[in-house]
Amino acid sequence: VLSGNVFEPRALDELIPKWRQEDAPIRVPVSSDKFWMLTKNKAWTLPSPFDNKGNYVISLSQLVRWMSVKAEELGVEVYPGFAASEILYDENQIVAGVATNDVGIAKDGSKRETFQPGVELRGRITLLAEGCRGSLSENIITNHKLRESGQGQHQTYALGIKEVWEIEEGKHKPGSVVHTVGWPLDMKTYGGSFLYHLDDRQLAIGLVVALNYRNPFLSPYDEFQKFKQHPAIRTLLEGGTVLQYGARTLNEGGFQSIPNPVFPGGAIIGCSAGFLNVPKIKGSHTAMKSGMLAAEATFKALVEGSSMDLYWENLKKSWIWDELYRARNYRPVCGYYYYQSPKQHLLSSF
Structure with missing residues (x-):
């Protein structure tokens, strides 16, 4: 991190x-x-x-x-050092998990003594939290047209x-x-x-x-x-x-670039969905809150059979949405009006 x-x-x-x-x-x-x-x-x-x-x-x-220890105490299995490299689909093209990459491979492609093959991690719900421009998240966003369905602009x-x-x-x-x-x-x-x-x-x-x-x-x-x-x-x-x-x-991209974060079989959370508050230069608190909202929706989906769309609905009602909405014009304004004035020319001579 x-x-x-x-x-x-x-x-x-x-x-x-x-x-x-x-x-x-x-x-x-x-x-x-x-x-x-x-x-x-x-x-x-x-x-x-x-x-x-x-x-x-x-x-x-x-x-x-510190938080990973807290999670493990609750029975969560954490696999540090293993990157998810592939999305797994079931016969209905619904996301069914991820596959990790092979490790212990030399530059020439040969297997070292430390070689470990990738494994498939399957689940009923898959939450992607890869950070900014996650490879699997971007693949999902493109293939399922999530930016279009969420009316989000390009990131x-x-x-x-x-x-x-x-x-x-x-x-x-x-x-x-x-x-x-x-x-x-x-x-x-x-x-x-x-x-x-x-x-x-x-x-x-x-x-x-x-x-x-x-x-x-x-x-x-x-x-x-x-x-x-x-x-x-x-x-x-x-x-x-x-x-x-x-x-x-x-x-x-901020508020305007947020895609629909829900796809068949899972959801996207954190900076993979673009929840960074640009003027604050902060995204950890929004990422954490989005994970909490996704977890609540996942629990209801598994126990009550409800839709993961509940995550998208609750996200729009949360303080994440309010915070990013208030900051929505910051980056576009800087993009259009970030220029050098005569006064700034004068300052640059010192």
């Missing part, structure tokens, strides 16, 4: 109300929330458009591991690049959150960066670049390296060490 995460606990409060009394890996409340406009040599502080009061800076991987994407650093003690401010826009991206390229101070002197730093950038020579990775050389960022990282790094795509 790759995420620089400022976690909104709304869904977790509903799922595990007493999580604060347990040993949950959610220990660093947001202590400050800043927003910078970067030019090549300056960082201009602007009023923050974010409201992270009551949120936490976390490692999403640690939270997922749009961004690429997020992230590193976790261990920085010097004197520079570490647990709970500090900083978001930036501007340099090194030009004003025709939508994107921004983040710096999140976790515990244990750790800092999550990253850059997000919308993949509709016009410059064919732009490299998000190279822009990230430039970003780390900015005077306000370089001084923070000097003397530190990179612990982890990675990259991941993000959904940016």
